[in-house]
Amino acid sequence: MPGEFNATICTQVRLATHSMAPSLSAFLSSARAACLHGSSNAAHTWTSFTIVLGNPSADLDSFISAVVYAYFCSASPQREDHKRLFIPLLNLPTTSARDLWRLRPEFGTALKLAQKPVVGQDVSEVSRDENNKGLLQQLVTVADVRSASKSTPISLFSDRPNTKNDYVLVDHNALTIPTQRTEDLSRHVNIIGCIDHHVDESYVPSNASPRIIRTGIGSCTSLVVKHLRDSQLWPVPDDGYATGELARLALAPILIDTINLTAEDKVSDTDRDAVAFLESCILSTSTSTSAQKEWNRKSFYDEIATTKANSLDLLTLPEIFGRDYKEWTESTKAGEKFTIGISSIARSITWLLEKAESVDEFLKLVHNFARKPDHNLDVFGMMTTSTSANGDFQRELLVIAFGATASEALKKFDRKAKNELRLKSWNESLELLDSMKSKLTDANGSSSLWWQQDVAKSRKQVAPLLREVVKEC
DSSP states (O other): OOOOOOHHHHHHHHHHHTTTOOOHHHHHHHHHHHHHOOOOOTTSOOOOEEEEEOOTTOOHHHHHHHHHHHHHHHHOTTOSOTTOEEEEEBOOSSOOGGGHHHHOHHHHHHHHHHHSOOTTOOHHHHHTOTHHHHHHTTSOBHHHHHHTTTTOSOOTTOOOTTOOEEEEEESOSSOOOTTSOHHHHHHHEEEEEEEEOSOOOSOSOTTOSSEEEOSSOSOHHHHHHHHHHHTTOSOOGGGSSOHHHHHHHHHHHHHHHTTTTTOTTTOOHHHHHHHHHHHHHHHHTOSSHHHHHHOOHHHHHHHHHHHHHHGGGGSOHHHHHHHTEEEEEEEOTTOOEEEEEEEEESSOHHHHHHHHSSHHHHHHHHHHHHHSTTTOOSEEEEEEEEEOTTSOEEEEEEEEEOSHHHHHHHHHHHHHHHHHTTEEEOOSOHHHHHHIIIIISOTTOEEEEEEEOOTTOOHHHHHHHHHHHHHHO
């Protein structure tokens, strides 16, 4: 059964998304209200909705892919089902929207620049703007749904049998919501569409529409923009939509994920085409010649990139480990279920040690994060990125195995990935390496730390390698 929500809210959303040509802010506020304040009053007229869900790392690409897709699918008169609202949902089961200003400050900067571009303004002024908190509180997370479970129309946390909501997955193609069991998800989630740039895991039904899963694309948002254009869901600027706002918002993750289109190993023609189209929307919707001249893509990129880079300073180490984190469950040849988690961190291991103030404290926090009940990992990977003293981009890779079988998987990974990732021994801290052997793993466990010299390979390539060796054990 599709979800239902209060007719009054639905009417407001439809008015906002059609005749009133909603601003981005108006759409997000209406979608949040519809999501969290459903009613069971039978006297109301009901309509359906679809949840647009990003991956559990909840990064800028996932967030904006969901928002842009949901906005245009809800607003476009090209769609036949005008009574269906698409609601962007952040895949964060323990973080509410009111906490995003600290945990995802780059979201606030992207929203602020999308709605009121501030070109050339000091980055710190933008990132510290109190208004960013208000913008972020217009979003809705899985944690918000959980706390409003008695009123929300989303059935994700319902005990009622056979209650399902329609979902479109963006930036992932195998549904995962941390803290939720797979069997619970299958009872409440009906996957009707997917747009993603990761390896196809054969989870999304073949009859899903859209079913767009293409690797080699720098940003999932680029694929979303292409689909909206191909489907005539992205309107021409004079149709009265908030095209400039949505274009600026969509630009943010594409530029961040491709380093302003300069990362040759990441950027694709699809990304370049999306940027060209979005910039044409921005320039065509500018109200004056001076506004057009003021548009500066590099300044726009720099403001968001700087906010993101500085965001880790506000967080504790456990929050840093969980900020950009993904998790998978695989079965060994013997049928044993193994849980694998990988954190991506835009800081070096040395920086993390300094923040922890001691090797022992760092290892204790790593161990606690990996083995706490919410994760209870068998294999935990940590991928870091940083810049060397010479200005070169660099990667480190830490992998921890808990138990004998996981240790065997780590040995296989070492043999398999040594050449593929060009792994080199890491010797920056002998104290850390010595302590890892005695304090980081459980009985029969093991750990390894390397420089990853093939810096072009991100978690998109490393995760499948880890998952494959686990399945071979």
